[in-house]
Amino acid sequence: MPLPPCIRVGESGNCEVTLELEDRQQHATIGKIAPEAVHVHLTGSASHGSAQQELLALMAKTLTLRPTQLTLLQGAEPSSTRRVLVVEMLTTRQVYARLRGIPMPQRRQDQPGHRKPKPWHHGL
Numbered sequence: 001m002p003l004p005p006c007i008r009v010g011e012s013g014n015c016e017v018t019l020e021l022e023d024r025q026q027h028a029t030i031g032k033i034a035p036e037a038v039h040v041h042l043t044g045s046a047s048h049g050s051a052q053q054e055l056l057a058l059m060a061k062t063l064t065l066r067p068t069q070l071t072l073l074q075g076a077e078p079s080s081t082r083r084v085l086v087v088e089m090l091t092t093r094q095v096y097a098r099l100r101g102i103p104m105p106q107r108r109q110d111q112p113g114h115r116k117p118k119p120w121h122h123g124l
Contacts, residue, residue, distance in 0.1 A: 004035045007092050007099075015092050017099075021046040021055070021081040028058050030099055037082065038099060046081045059085060063098050 010016035020037035023046040031039035040058065044051035052072060060067045071086040087095055 003092055003096050004033060006033070006035060006037045007096050009092060010086060012086070015087040015090055015095050017085045017087060017095060019055075019083045019085055021051070021083060023051060023081070028054055030058070030062055033096075033099060055083070063087060063090065063095060065089065 006018040008016055018037045020034075020039050021042055022031065022039060023042045023044060025041035025043060027041065028043050029041045031041050033039075040055060042051050042054055042058075044054055056067045056070055056072060059065075059070055063070075065087070069088040071088075073084040073086065074080075090098075
């Protein structure tokens with residue numbers, strides 16, 4: 001599955017996601033993933049600090065990361081609704097899958113019928 005251009009690897013080597021904020025909505029949710037940006041619906045105004053915190057909390061929950069692993073960069077203008085989110089610890093494919101709500105493959109040990117490996121000190 002091809003990745004949209006709004007999800008890319010930045011200069012720092014971390015994943016960067018271009019976001020288009022739609023403020024004063026009823027619910028805080030992830031909207032459409034378009035080629036130019038991921039549309040995010042926020043309940044507050046996009047220019048206030050509380051909306052920034054709401055955005056970071058929503059993205060941390062969606063990406064199953066801690067808010068400290070996310071950095072939000074401002075747009076070119078303070079009143080702009082376009083932001084860039086820098087995501088640490090995930091690849092671009094993982095970010096895209098989590099934004100779309102696709103479950104990640106389970107580890108083998110979580111599958112039924114798989115035996116858990118014995119600890120390294122077993123039998124000493």
